[in-house]
Amino acid sequence: MKFKSSPNSTLGMEIEFQLLDSNTLDLVDGILPLMTSYPEHPFTKPEYNQATVEINSKVCSNIRELEADVFSIFSTLQARCEELGMTLCGAGTHPFCQRLVAMTPVKRYLAQYKMAGYLSYWITFAQHIHVGMTSGDEAVAIAGMLKPYLPILLALSANSPFWWGYDTGYASFRQRLLASRQTYGMPPTFKNWQDFSAFFKTIKSARIVENFRDLHWDLRLQPHLGTLEIRIMDAQPTLKEALMLAAFVHSLTVYLQGYRQRKEEGFLLIPNHWWLEKENYFQASHLGLEANYIEDAQGRSRPIKKVITDILDSLTTTGAKLGETEYLELVREYLEGIPSYSRQRQIWQATGSLQQVVASLVRELKQNSSQRTGGDAQNWLTTIEDNLSLNAIYQEGLRRRLPEKIF
Numbered sequence: 001m002k003f004k005s006s007p008n009s010t011l012g013m014e015i016e017f018q019l020l021d022s023n024t025l026d027l028v029d030g031i032l033p034l035m036t037s038y039p040e041h042p043f044t045k046p047e048y049n050q051a052t053v054e055i056n057s058k059v060c061s062n063i064r065e066l067e068a069d070v071f072s073i074f075s076t077l078q079a080r081c082e083e084l085g086m087t088l089c090g091a092g093t094h095p096f097c098q099r100l101v102a103m104t105p106v107k108r109y110l111a112q113y114k115m116a117g118y119l120s121y122w123i124t125f126a127q128h129i130h131v132g133m134t135s136g137d138e139a140v141a142i143a144g145m146l147k148p149y150l151p152i153l154l155a156l157s158a159n160s161p162f163w164w165g166y167d168t169g170y171a172s173f174r175q176r177l178l179a180s181r182q183t184y185g186m187p188p189t190f191k192n193w194q195d196f197s198a199f200f201k202t203i204k205s206a207r208i209v210e211n212f213r214d215l216h217w218d219l220r221l222q223p224h225l226g227t228l229e230i231r232i233m234d235a236q237p238t239l240k241e242a243l244m245l246a247a248f249v250h251s252l253t254v255y256l257q258g259y260r261q262r263k264e265e266g267f268l269l270i271p272n273h274w275w276l277e278k279e280n281y282f283q284a285s286h287l288g289l290e291a292n293y294i295e296d297a298q299g300r301s302r303p304i305k306k307v308i309t310d311i312l313d314s315l316t317t318t319g320a321k322l323g324e325t326e327y328l329e330l331v332r333e334y335l336e337g338i339p340s341y342s343r344q345r346q347i348w349q350a351t352g353s354l355q356q357v358v359a360s361l362v363r364e365l366k367q368n369s370s371q372r373t374g375g376d377a378q379n380w381l382t383t384i385e386d387n388l389s390l391n392a393i394y395q396e397g398l399r400r401r402l403p404e405k406i407f
Contacts, residue, residue, distance in 0.1 A: 001197040003139065006059075006132030006226030009254050011066050013057045013246050014128040016047055016235050018089040019081070025358040027051040027097045027123070030086045031104060038080050043073050048109050049123050051101045053077065053088075059132075063247045063324050070239060074369060089358060090242075090365050092125055092160025092174035092234030095344070096354040108213075119181055124174040125235035127157065129246050130227035131253040136193030138257070139221050139228050144189050145256045148269035150218055150232050151280035151293060152311065155304050156331070157233035157245055158288035161341040162354060171288030171341040174234050175281070178216075183209065186281060187217035189271070196221065228253065237340045237361050238368040244334065247319070247327030252311065255318040267314040269307075273297060289339055305335050 019030040029050035038044060047054045055073045060066040078088055100121045103113050113120045133139035158171035170176060178184040190196040203209050212223060218232035230249050236242040258264035271277070276294045283291040284304065292301040312328055319328045338346075340361075347357045 001200070001223070003133070003136030003193060003221075003223045004226035005134050007134055008061065008132065009250070009257065010130075010132035010227070011060045011063065011246065011250050012130035012227065013066060013070060013242065014054055014126075014130075015070075015090070015242055016052050016054045016125040016127070017077075018091065018094055018125055018235075019051050019053055020087050020089050020358070020362070022082070022085050022087045025087075025089075025355055025362065027094050027099075027101055028086055029102045030081075030084065033084055034081065034086070037084065038077075041073075041076065043069075044077055046104045046106065048104060048112065048120075049101045050104050051094075051097075051123065052125060053081075062322065063243065063250065063327060066246060067243050070243070071369070074239060078366075087362055088365060089361050090125075090159075090235050090237045091340070091344075091361050092158075092172060093163050093177070094123065095162035095348075095357050096165050097123075098164050112214075116181060122177045122180075124160070124177055126174070126231060127233045127235050127242055127245065129230045129233070129249045130222065130225065131230070131250060132226055133228050136196070136221070136223065138260075140190050140193050140196055141260055142253060142256055143187065143219055143221065143228055144271065145260065145268075146219055146228070146230070146253065147187070147189065147277065148271055148280075149252060149311075150186070150230075151277075151284035151291075152269075152304065152308060153230065153245070153249065154232050154281065155284040155288050155291055156248070156308065156334070157236065158285070159234035159236060159340040161344055162348070162357065165354065167345065167348065170286050171290075171339070172234050172285040175232070175285040181216065183214060184216045185218060186274075186277065187219050237343075237364045239365075240330070240368055241334070241340070244327050244330040247322075247324040248315075248331050251315045251319045251322055251324050251328060254322060255315055258318065264318070267310045269295070269311075288341055289335065308335060 019028050020026065021028040031046045031050045031053055034053060035046060043056045043058065045054050045056065055077060057066055057069045060069060081088055101123055103109055103120065133142065154172055154175060160172050160174040161168060161170060163173050190199065209215055220229050220231065222229050233245055236245065255264055259268060272294065280294055289305055291304045293304045293307045294301045312331060315328060319325045344357050347360045348354060
C-alpha cells in the first residue's frame, strides 16, 4: 500500500475510441486484428470489449507536450485502422448499435464479465485524465476537494445522447449506464491515505476487488502511477475538445493543490450532502450545460454555465503559469457554442438517420484532429458548425415529422 510520488503535477491522458466498420459505421469487433498488425506501439491497447481501442499518452510535463504526443499516437492509429477497413469515432456511446459486442479475451476482462453479466454489454467510451500527486495523503485530500467539481466535468464533456437507436433525453447517457455497475460512480470520501488503505484492505478481503484497477470510480487514486485519475468524462468528438478538458482539469487540480497549501485564494466549490451531490450528477448527465448546480446546504442553485465561468475566472493565474491560457479560453468559447450532444441531435432531427449522426462524428474527428490547437478557438468551433451545416439542416428538420426510434 505504498503511493509512488509524482512531483510537479505531471499530466497524462487516456481516450477510448470506438472502432467502426468504414461502410456501415456500426461498431466492429476489430481490436484483435488491429493489435495483430500493430504490436509495436506501447501507447495503443485493447479495452474491455473488442469494439474499443484505447490510446495512452506518455507522462507529460505540460499541455503542449501532451498535445504533441496524443496527436502523434492518434495519427498512426487512424492510418492503421483505415488499412483494415475501420474508422474511429469519439463519443460516450454508439448511437445505433444494437448487438452484443464481444469481450476482449484477457483474463481480467473475462473475470469482470463473469461478475457483471449482462451489464457487461452496456458499452461506453470515456476519457481519463491523470495528474501527478506527491503523496497518498495529498491525493486523498485533492480527491475530496475535486468531488464537487465532478458534475461540472460531466456537463462539459457530455457526449452520449443516443443509445440503441433511441434519443435517451440525456446529454450523457453513458453516466446513467455506468451508475448501475458495481464498482462505478461517485467515490467515497476518505480522511487520509491510511483511511483509504484500510478501506481497500477491507474490500479486498471481502473479495469485492483484487487490485486498484478494479475500482472504476469517477475519481480514483492510482498508487502505482502516483496520480489522481479523473474518469467521469465522456470520450470527446475531437482531440481539441479532449485537450481542452485535459487543460481545464490540470489547471483546476493544480489550483486546488495551491488552495490546500494556502498559496491560492478565490472561488471554490465545497463538498455538499451526498444526496445533493448525487442530484448534481443527475442534472449534469440529463441536461449537460443547461443544468443548474446546487451549491450549498440551503439548496441554492445557479446555471452550471455561470458556475463554470466563475471557475475559469479563478484559474486565470494558474492557467497562465502552466501555459494553458488558450486552452481555458477554448472552454469559454465552448460555453457559447453548440455542445456535441446538441450537434448530434440536430443532425438526427434533420435527417432522420442515426447513421448520419455517426458520419458527422467521424467527420468531426478526422477534420478537427488533423491540426493542433493554434489558439483560434472561435474558428475551430465555427469550422465544426460549418462542416455539418447545422443551421440549414436544423431548419429543414423542423419541417419534417421524424420517428422516435431510428435503426
